Amino acid sequence: MLGPISRPSKFAPRGLPLQRSAAAQFDEVVAIEVTRLEKRLPQVIARVEFAIEDVPNLEIDATEIPLTHATGGTSHEPYRIVVFRRPIELRAERSGSSLSWLVRSALVLELADVLALSPEQIDPDFDPEGD
Template sequence: MTDRAPGPRRRDRRGRGMRGPGVLPRTPGRPETRTRRERFDDLVLAVVTEVDAQWADRLGTVEYAVEDTPDLPDDWDPTEIPLGSAVRGTGGEPSRVVVFRRPIERRAESRSELDVLVLTVVVEQVADLLNVEPQVIDPRYESD
């Protein structure tokens, strides 16, 4: 038996830290803080809105999407993972630009690098659709 002073029992008696959420949600079933996926989607939306507003007359209808990872065939070279893809529309089908979240997040070491990388990927894909150099789409584009 230990010589502990009598007192209230502590909830954290095994040193595991606080249990449960740090912030209770305002809406039950929905976390109060945004997930990484939601923050990434917001970042892509901000970049796409800026680029699309400037080039909408030449682009026409374009669908933008964020996917977690690219769907690659088994014989794909694992050292070359795409960060995005662009597919030209045909007939009644709109063009489509897809940004792959997980490969981009793995390459970025900070929030500012993530911002630059998302801008770079979106600019490259839009430039590919328009058959122009990426610097024409956005002068902030850096080829490195």
């Protein structure tokens, strides 16, 4: 039996998805967190490019799965921080953490690492144990 939400209507026109994909939802969470950091540190975030990939490209003998990866950061090129969607989603599900908190933590820790700052300098509200 089809329910009202599964049928085309003026609220869900034919050809449009009734629900956003997990990837689209994740992209929105990352965009919100980057915007939040950009408001706090506009001069720092202006030197950083952000990207999202589904999974990292790992070596066969890798023992850890990263949540983010940073490259670049020379005088001629900006830092590039890649956020890996599936590892973050899976860790959020397993730990019961909110997705936005985990994305925020991963971004703050990666930015602190590449800029040689403390996480609290990047985000004064940073709480590694918080949720």
